[in-house]
Amino acid sequence: MRQLLVAFFATAMLTACGTPTTETTTFTPPPVPAPLMETMPIPPVSGERLQWQPGHWNWNGSGYVWQPGEYVPGTGHGPLFQPGYWAQTPSGWVWQPARWTS
Numbered sequence: 714m715r716q717l718l719v720a721f722f723a724t725a726m727l728t729a730c731g732t733p734t735t736e737t738t739t740f741t742p743p744p745v746p747a748p749l750m751e752t753m754p755i756p757p758v759s760g761e762r763l764q765w766q767p768g769h770w771n772w773n774g775s776g777y778v779w780q781p782g783e784y785v786p787g788t789g790h791g792p793l794f795q796p797g798y799w800a801q802t803p804s805g806w807v808w809q810p811a812r813w814t815s
Contacts, residue, residue, distance in 0.1 A: 742772050742806055745799040751782050762787035764794045766811050791815035 749768060756763050768782040787794070790813030797811040 742777075744801075745770050745806055746777055749779055753782065756784050759784075766794075767796050769797055769808070770799070771808070772806070785811070787813075 748770070751768050753765050753767075756765070763784040764787040766783055766785045769780050770777040771780045772778075793814045795812055795814055798809050799806050800809050801807075
């Protein structure tokens with residue numbers, strides 16, 4: 714865990730040193746770090762069906778910040794839950810939020 718935190722902060726520091734190209738002001742963040750290991754807690758008592766949404770990295774404009782996993786309501790959605798994920802596109806990495814599919 715300590716090595717992962719050191720690697721994360723080193724990446725964040727190197728990211729801060731990067732400069733955008735002279736022709737554009739668009740900044741492409743570095744590749745997303747590997748997900749952190751987290752233990753799924755016991756779900757809270759609820760009258761509705763809950764689904765665990767795993768944690769993920771959020772880009773805050775200057776570095777990645779870990780968003781811990783959480784239980785989300787499952788009522789009124791399709792039967793299949795697709796967790797959120799980062800997708801690499803021609804313009805950089807883009808967060809695809811979790812969603813329910815049918």
